[in-house]
Amino acid sequence: MGHEETGAQHDSRARERISRRGFLAGVGAGVGAAGALAMRPAAAIAEVLTPRAAGLATSPDRFGRIFNLPAFADLNAPTLPSALMAMGSPGGILDAKDALDQGPVNLLTNPALSANNPDNPTHTAGTTFMGQFLDHDITFDQTSKLGVPLEPTQAPNVRTPAFDLDSVYGGGPAVSPALYNPADKDKFLVESGGLFEDLPRRADHTAIIADPRNDENLMIAGLQAAFLLFHNRVVDFLRAGGQSGSAFAAAQQLVRWHYQWLILHEFLPLFIGQAMVDDILHNGRRFYRPAFGQAFIPVEFQGAAYRFGHSMVRPSYRANLAGDPGGNPATGAPAFFGLVFDPAGDGQADPVDLRGGARAPRRFIGWQTFFDFGGTFTTALRRNKLIDTHISSPLFHLPVNTIAPGTEPAPVVLAQRNLLRQMTWSMPSGQSIAQALGVAPLWAENFPELQQFGHGLPSSTPLWYYALKEAEVVAGGQTLAGVGARIVGEVFIGLLQLSPTSYLAANPNWRPTLPRRSGAAGDFRLVDLLTFAGVDPTSRGQ
Numbered sequence: 001m002g003h004e005e006t007g008a009q010h011d012s013r014a015r016e017r018i019s020r021r022g023f024l025a026g027v028g029a030g031v032g033a034a035g036a037l038a039m040r041p042a043a044a045i046a047e048v049l050t051p052r053a054a055g056l057a058t059s060p061d062r063f064g065r066i067f068n069l070p071a072f073a074d075l076n077a078p079t080l081p082s083a084l085m086a087m088g089s090p091g092g093i094l095d096a097k098d099a100l101d102q103g104p105v106n107l108l109t110n111p112a113l114s115a116n117n118p119d120n121p122t123h124t125a126g127t128t129f130m131g132q133f134l135d136h137d138i139t140f141d142q143t144s145k146l147g148v149p150l151e152p153t154q155a156p157n158v159r160t161p162a163f164d165l166d167s168v169y170g171g172g173p174a175v176s177p178a179l180y181n182p183a184d185k186d187k188f189l190v191e192s193g194g195l196f197e198d199l200p201r202r203a204d205h206t207a208i209i210a211d212p213r214n215d216e217n218l219m220i221a222g223l224q225a226a227f228l229l230f231h232n233r234v235v236d237f238l239r240a241g242g243q244s245g246s247a248f249a250a251a252q253q254l255v256r257w258h259y260q261w262l263i264l265h266e267f268l269p270l271f272i273g274q275a276m277v278d279d280i281l282h283n284g285r286r287f288y289r290p291a292f293g294q295a296f297i298p299v300e301f302q303g304a305a306y307r308f309g310h311s312m313v314r315p316s317y318r319a320n321l322a323g324d325p326g327g328n329p330a331t332g333a334p335a336f337f338g339l340v341f342d343p344a345g346d347g348q349a350d351p352v353d354l355r356g357g358a359r360a361p362r363r364f365i366g367w368q369t370f371f372d373f374g375g376t377f378t379t380a381l382r383r384n385k386l387i388d389t390h391i392s393s394p395l396f397h398l399p400v401n402t403i404a405p406g407t408e409p410a411p412v413v414l415a416q417r418n419l420l421r422q423m424t425w426s427m428p429s430g431q432s433i434a435q436a437l438g439v440a441p442l443w444a445e446n447f448p449e450l451q452q453f454g455h456g457l458p459s460s461t462p463l464w465y466y467a468l469k470e471a472e473v474v475a476g477g478q479t480l481a482g483v484g485a486r487i488v489g490e491v492f493i494g495l496l497q498l499s500p501t502s503y504l505a506a507n508p509n510w511r512p513t514l515p516r517r518s519g520a521a522g523d524f525r526l527v528d529l530l531t532f533a534g535v536d537p538t539s540r541g542q
């Protein structure tokens, strides 16, 4: 791919190349349009699937790929890494350029300060952190190197590819005793941060939890603590109902199944839209088809489509409404507002920002800002950012402790890491996947901003960026769309259908059984889980 080639020339070469490989039959008419054509017939899609995706051979403890398609660019081109670094640089095209100097309170209340970074009217602010929590349950790459091509099957996935909460349970009380209460091994250890719950911590305040990433920021640490408490209360509930012997295994199954229920019924529709969820459930998965018990995490999901979540993060949040009574009213006290990350927090015992890894009485989450508890609590809700090609500015300067152990410490710019990871996995372009599936691709006219980086990126676009653009252009930033939505939907539903620990596999007619806040029995939402766990605003009294 010539560096000096114009976008139009490259566009036409990319179309020809894909056409020669036989992917174009019947799809050309949709080129450039934003809508989707009917998916290609299964036999045609099968031509571009890897054997693992098609169910022939897998190793669930390794990453894999779905599509047998060429990389988005010539990975040997010496200028490709610097082009991707420029594309993801602070102040560059992906940076939302939020007015961080205006402080966390103003950034939450004055949309004009984030003109490039509008709110998503359909997502509350907690959707981001459940998205991140789900990511940490199923995928963790501690091996591959940024920008260095590696066959995904060479890279172990440290998490089990199932929504089984191994990020919470570890190996269970026998294998991971440090996570559990020595006085009652059916239950987790949970500590106090001063006012409310906190994760158990060592003297240096690192959390004693199964996946270190679940203490990366205050919101995900709050969710982790809520799941620990949820499990403990389910143990109490079962015992009160006459459960004899160890309640651990029965509680674990109830916790997992209620969690899987709300993934399918609450969060996946927020990520990809209800119509796509229904299509995959009713018409089946078209390309993510491992054998039962053989699900694996594909790099098209791990390195690209599911990283859409980075675009939902806000520059600042109100962690709680009344947790900091002794704080400075000029910065919002008694509420605790913070930028999600702020270099000023480096080295502080009780950081000014919302990073994890610290303990102080105000460092807990008042969930009514993040999820809808109804009634008067609804007025406290704040929104996510749209899913688009703009990422909130604090993510262009991550604190070092947000970079997971075992992975390279630099760069600390999340967009640059995501783009270099497209090289690591020899990621296909979004256009080539769209063509292979028969989904109308976005072409160069949708990516004029990429022309300056060369390498033909406007017509052969790295999948991570492509999925963000699809969301922006096709779904107004409210959900993923097209290829990105399909990949996330098929992998989520595939993991739920193909895992032996999942209710959809073991007992598809199962319905939630735990008590709810309100509403009809037989359903369960995250606010019900938080309420059962005792971390809801009524239980906290604030």
Ligand code: HEM
Binding pocket: 128, 129, 131, 132, 135, 139, 140, 141, 142, 216, 217, 301, 302, 303, 306, 307, 308, 309, 310, 312, 313, 340, 398, 402, 403, 404, 407, 414, 417, 418, 421
């Ligand atoms: C404040 C919020 C978040 C921060 C600071 C963050 C940070 C990071 C970092 C540093 C990485 C490693 C990047 C690399 O080296 O390639 C990563 C990976 C990833 N992130 Fe995020 N992230 C956040 C939220 C999210 C959300 C909301 C989602 C999805 C909804 C998400 C999905 C992913 C995925 C799928 C990976 C790859 C995980 C793996 O297999 O190792 N992240 N994130």
